Amino acid sequence: MNNHFQYQRIKRDTVVYSLVFILFMVVLAKAFDVQIVQSSFLQNEGNKRQIRTMTIPAPRGEIYDRNGNLLALSTPIDSIWVDPKILSYYLDPVQQQQNAIKEHLSVKDVQKQQAQISQDVKRYKEMLRILGLDEKNITQTLLAKKNKRFLYIKRSVLPPVTRQVENLDVPGVFIQNQYKRYYPAGEILGHVVGFTNIDDKGISGIEKAYDKWLTGQQGKKEVIKDRAGRVVDFVKDLVPAKPGHSITLSIDKDIQFFLYHALKKAYIRHQAKSVQSVILDAKTGEILGMATIPSFNPNNRSQLQGSRLRNRVITDVFEPGSPAKPFIISKALDLGLIKLDTIIDTSPGAMWIQGQRITDTSDHGKLTPQGIIEKSSNIGASKVAFKMTPDQEWQMLNGVGFGQDLGIYLPGESIGYMKSPVEWQKIDQASASFGYGFNINLLQLARAYTIFANHGVLEPVSILKLTSKQLTERLKKTEKTKAYGIKNGNEKDIGLDTNYSATEVHRVISAKTADEVLAMMQTVVSPEGTAKKARIPGYTVAGKTGTVHKTKVGGYHQNEYFSVFVGLVPASNPKYVMATVVNEPSRGVYYGGLVAAPIFKEVMQDVLRIKNVPPDQTPTSHKEER
Template structure:
């Protein structure tokens, strides 16, 4: 009986195990199904991310060359030329025993101009995968290296910036570093505009690195932009040649020149001496690369006097035909002596400018308030940034004081105690020449010049310009600035260099002028800093440069001579009256 019972119980035990096993298997399948559903339906993002991290890659879309810099006539001032970079893979070099080819490595060292030992030291670490051997080699050198067929030595294309005009435009155009980023001048100020931005595409790659799917553009490539400057390279070259000659002849510390288009505010020429060659980076020095026409400031001396006369006319201190008593030719203010070279007596406002009378200027300035004088200087653009965005531009210094002494107000009237850049001084004379209208200055050529604003009354600006013509004529201080066939107006300036505790024995010679006066087109400022020798007055060192450059520019721009225009018109009218009308 017991045996029979045991036989009946055994199938029950086996059946239970079978059901238990099936339940476990079903539970496992359910768990797998639930996990798959969770991963694929409810929370698929993490798994997709893991897959994308292993397969998705960004591919750069090749960009174009850096934009060109050109003058107003399309002449190239800065261009990019194709070159090659030589680089090495030290791990590959050691793996393929490239160093065993000693003669080839010796030839490579010689063509790169690098000592053999130093070249080998760069590739001695077998764990490194990339090292530059030489940047920006010429195509000829690159072809020679390619023929050496050294394992682990490779070439990659890159660009080098080339400046066709060399030192003529070095301070204005500037230069780039070896990576093609602007570090000076226009190259730096407009670096983003000149630089192309590579685009980006998203692709899927297999484990062998092959593209199996193009997923589209992530960001569009931005093309590089060219820049067209307002500079006229013909005038720029003429100006640099003349300025450099004067700089060397007078053994000056530096010299600057700025020419503006009176009607538009465009910069036609901007040069400095000494200059440098931007094509030779090994000679680059920061202090030589600065654009002194906008970074360096000087006390303008007598070149400031026309602006002070405008202020006196505007505030009713004098009229254009007024007479001013400068006797006895000197005065004391606050224990300081202010004097002319000699007693000029009772003279007109025009003679005050013609003879550069400090006494006449002081008589006018002392009848005004300091606030009136400063307001006029600000309206002429002094003490204010030009807005052109050039690197390192200085605003100059127009003094601000709560209390003014008589001597401070007096010296301001003949250009001391205030500092300006050559560019600011050129703008002030352009405003005078343009009937008191100020146009925003620009170095970038514009399709349509913006409308100007009336900075000072037109009648006063025109009156002062008429007076400045006598400065260049007989009896004036700037006869060296006269140009045959053209009416010229301008003002000389000679200021002593300030030192700690007063003024030293060094001078700055300046000349600022405009031509032709019948219809002013060009304003030009020349600054000769610390000329050596017996000649240091502005009329001696700066005026001849003005005459040479202005004369050449007027001819290059086909501006008609106007010196005898009125007389010619009278003769023409008389001849016309004798001809019978038909």
């Protein structure tokens, strides 16, 4: 009997040990399959559920002025977004109840879960308080979009605030690192630099014109996220982020400062609709200052709307008026149709042309070409224009760049309009001689006056600072054109090309004529001229005033004006050209010499001082004219 029981026990043990061994082998085989055979497959499958590719934001390139001052830079900024599908669960009791039933949770488990949810909701409310968001509106939005996976709740959040949100560790809340554009000069350079939208894309000014160049290349990296979507580990960089390229503008921040504040004072003083001005380097065509009032602060998004965004120096066109007269005199002199001592009879101060009455401010009698410019005689300019053909007059205006693209690529540029000379009648020829019948923008007018600073050569304008190589090449081209001159009163003798590019240096008139007309324009700023208030003690100034009636449908407004002044200083060897327009001055004074010319003086006397430009005449004391 004992032997029988002993045998049964051994048999039973053998079966048990066999089963244990078999089970062990099964587990071992499974482990081998998982760890060795299917290792790569399972790892990839796991990675798909945990490893995510994240973008690394790249900052835009900086924008500098010609002296290296920062005008635009990118600062780290964050956006807070949520996964409504995750976060809505903590805010919706119905979802919580359904989950408890589905998971067969006990009463104790439900109570424990509710305690945790209560803490999460408390942190959620604290987050909204930190972000300054309305709890009711955000919660309603989250519940309405509970099946969505992405929703911004706050953008442009400063890093210190972001850190507070991160420390709260609210489920379903994520941080998106970004950059925000900051403009140190604010509204002083708002129109030139422009601004970006909330997604850091250029919308206006340089930011838009050179958006592709300034935009950085985003990088990519792999990270491991937990079930709640939080990044718990870094895997590797896939593509490094590359910052955008920087840009150096031709703008001089110091000159821009003086220009902006002088325009703002004039805007208030004359209760004008707008005031705009531009300052060029007379020798290179570089834009040193360009401002429009009213302006805007690109750092304040509440201001980024409406007409104040227009850079009126390039977007608004107007009939230039009397500042066109020096070009007509120049052409007639170049063609040999008049001489410096030619007498033009402007009496009695009015004349009729094709039923249209043209007048001067008074009867100026007999005038020389210098007198026509000094007294700003419409009659004198018209009679000089009649000495040439419409085509010759048109070629001069076209030759200085009126009605042409300036090649600076700033958004919103209007090139103006000037009809073909074959359509001109006699009244068109007369009107064009004193700046009516065609329109231009202010930058075109300022650029045209560079011919008087460069002995008849027109320089292209640039909003970017020219490199040493570019300046050398431009100087060579300028010097080459100086080898030519008008012969025998016939421009064909020097082969003038009327199909030139606006970005190319070219000669418009002879050096002799340009210098003669520059001298004539100095009389405009004399005590007998129309721009006495543009005089700067110690410096010779040349320029031309304009008081232009604004157009309306079918004619002109009788009491609405553009007050215009274009000046060059020092006139003995011009370094700066400044053109200014005051749109609708409404305080009873509207003449260009009384409204726009004083702005020139205020700005340029500061510019000449800070740039250490030596005086070119013996300082004399001038009484302030009224």
